[in-house]
Amino acid sequence: MGSGLLSWLRRPGWLRRGADGLVPWLIPVALVVAWEIAARTGLIATRTLPAPSAVLVAGWESLLSGALLHHVWISTERALVGLAIGGSIGFALGVVNGAFAFAERLSDSSLQMLRNVPHLAIIPMVILWFGIDEEAKIFLVAIGVFFPIYMNTFHGIRTVDRGLIEMGRLYGLSSGALFWRVVLPGAMHSILIGIRYELGIMWLTLIVAETISASAGIGYMTMNAREFLQTDVVVLGIIIYALLGKLADALTRAVEVRALAWHPAYQRHVEGIAA
Amino acid sequence: MSLSALARRDAAETLEPIASPQIQPVGDRRGIAVALDGLTKSFGDREVLRRLDLRIAPGEFVAIVGRSGGGKSTLLRLLAGLETPSNGTIRLDGAALSGLTPDVRMLFQDARLLPWQRVVDNVGIARGKDWRARALESLQDVGLADRAGEWPSVLSGGQRQRVALARALVSRPRLLLLDEPFGALDALTRLDMQKLLSTIWARDGFTTVLITHDVREAVTLADRVLVLRDGAIACDRRVLVPRPRPVDDPQVLRLEKELLAAV
Missing domain, CATH: 3.40.50.300 (P-loop containing nucleotide triphosphate hydrolases)
Structure with a gap:
């Protein structure tokens, strides 16, 4: 065992890196295999949980009929519109409150009060206001994503090194230059954390909103499938959510690696290429 | 004199x-x-x-x-x-x-370089006409011209202070x-x-x-x-x-x- 590990460590770099890349997949693959076996041998009833292969078939059929893409597109559109609205308002307020003490005094305590209301608790209110149309879902997503981006932008701007701001002033930077070249990059790490939280909340809110009332979207697809006991489609919907969430997270990671290339924690990649 | x-x-x-x-x-x-x-x-x-x-x-x-x-x-x-x-x-x-x-330019105890800007961009922070050329010249003076493209985080404490000195000297x-x-x-x-x-x-x-x-x-x-x-x-x-x-x-x-x- 010991010598096996040693020889594995001594393998050529590319092979080890390839093997390294597979490590995160070991557990998911093992789970799926176990699940398939359990479903095929009847250990789990198909009514409870269909086999992964059945889910795959359902996905394939849905893809061929165009229904899957339609639902995914509708959901993504809602998510992005809500994100754009809630995210930009949260970002703007975070910047203003982070930069100006008076703005913070004026609005921060109100915002903190609102923040402590779970946004999903206002669903009945939202339905009364907007009915069950698109606006209701977009509104919920916007409210949901608003707070993480607000909090993290605010915190990021507040904690920018005062010494750097003073240095910028000393070197005659205009307020605009000071914001774009000193304050915003200094807050970026925190803002990106806010965006990652925000994306998680975005999908969560959307799932709930679409499950309550919708005539299209992944949430609708799964609720509809439930009525016809199509467990494979229900599982498919859950997996699509997982994939979309993972995709959004990967995109943010990519942005992070680019935007924070200066950060020592992100320089491993650069060294890896150079070596 | x-x-x-x-x-x-x-x-x-x-x-x-x-x-x-x-x-x-x-x-x-x-x-x-x-x-x-x-x-x-x-x-x-x-x-x-x-x-x-x-x-x-x-x-x-x-x-x-x-x-x-x-x-x-x-x-x-x-x-x-x-x-x-x-x-x-x-x-x-x-x-x-x-x-x-x-x-008037000032050097602090900490170098106060912007970690998200390359060395040369830090030196030329005030921008202005031909700032890059002037920044490189200033880096030359402190003996760090070859580090112009680096992030400040890879420099030693002394090198950072030299970059800060170069930055202060750019505007003569x-x-x-x-x-x-x-x-x-x-x-x-x-x-x-x-x-x-x-x-x-x-x-x-x-x-x-x-x-x-x-x-x-x-x-x-x-x-x-x-x-x-x-x-x-x-x-x-x-x-x-x-x-x-x-x-x-x-x-x-x-x-x-x-x-x-x-x-």
């Missing part, structure tokens, strides 16, 4: 250098004359500087030593235009100091303020930095005010050493030993002793 000779001239003669065209010709980028009159700064009830009068000749290298809380940093921040006096005046070449000016300042810039460096790097600063000062001739808690550093580098105690000048000595100054020079040692007693 050499700069050190200029600085070594009688204090009385350097009191009114402003009008004298031989010393400060128009367009010359040499040092600026500093005049403080009754300079007072209080924070709340606490008077940090008390009616300070001081003349610094153009191109003079002044070191200020003193215990922490003695008002050294406050004095420097006032000269930089980062603070406003509670009372009294600061004049640079006879004109009242009004806020920040590119003629006429007054350079140094707030214990070598305090956090190891002994060898410190000596290197002192040598570098001396060389550049001798070449460019800007007026320099260095704050340090290290009396030896003050005596090695400066034309004149002031001791600031309780917001007032407790001691004002010229260092007449020619440079480079051996640390075991009897005059240097005597001066060191005297200053230590005054601190």
Whole structure:
């Protein structure tokens, strides 16, 4: 065992890196295999949980009929519109409150009060206001994503090194230059954390909103499938959510690696290429 | 006339250098004359500087030593235009100091480089015409031209301070303020930095005010050493030993002793 590990460590770099890349997949693959076996041998009833292969078939059929893409597109559109609205308002307020003490005094305590209301608790209110149309879902997503981006932008701007701001002033930077070249990059790490939280909340809110009332979207697809006991489609919907969430997270990671290339924690990649 | 000779001239003669065209010709980028009159700064009830009068000749290298809380940093921040006096005046070449000016640059104890900008972009932070070329030239002066494309985080502490020095020199300042810039460096790097600063000062001739808690550093580098105690000048000595100054020079040692007693 010991010598096996040693020889594995001594393998050529590319092979080890390839093997390294597979490590995160070991557990998911093992789970799926176990699940398939359990479903095929009847250990789990198909009514409870269909086999992964059945889910795959359902996905394939849905893809061929165009229904899957339609639902995914509708959901993504809602998510992005809500994100754009809630995210930009949260970002703007975070910047203003982070930069100006008076703005913070004026609005921060109100915002903190609102923040402590779970946004999903206002669903009945939202339905009364907007009915069950698109606006209701977009509104919920916007409210949901608003707070993480607000909090993290605010915190990021507040904690920018005062010494750097003073240095910028000393070197005659205009307020605009000071914001774009000193304050915003200094807050970026925190803002990106806010965006990652925000994306998680975005999908969560959307799932709930679409499950309550919708005539299209992944949430609708799964609720509809439930009525016809199509467990494979229900599982498919859950997996699509997982994939979309993972995709959004990967995109943010990519942005992070680019935007924070200066950060020592992100320089491993650069060294890896150079070596 | 050499700069050190200029600085070594009688204090009385350097009191009114402003009008004298031989010393400060128009367009010359040499040092600026500093005049403080009754300079007072209080924070709340606490008077940090008390009616300070001081003349610094153009191109003079002044070191200020003193215990922490003695008002050294406050004095420097006032000269930089980062603070406003509670009372009294600061004049640079006879004109009242009004806020920040590119003629005055300051080095802090920490280098204060923007970690998200490459070295050259940090040096050229004030931008302006041909900033990149000027930044590279300045980096050349501090011996770091080959590190222009690096992130500041990969540099050592001494290198970061050199980048900060290059950044301060880009605008060809006429007054350079140094707030214990070598305090956090190891002994060898410190000596290197002192040598570098001396060389550049001798070449460019800007007026320099260095704050340090290290009396030896003050005596090695400066034309004149002031001791600031309780917001007032407790001691004002010229260092007449020619440079480079051996640390075991009897005059240097005597001066060191005297200053230590005054601190």
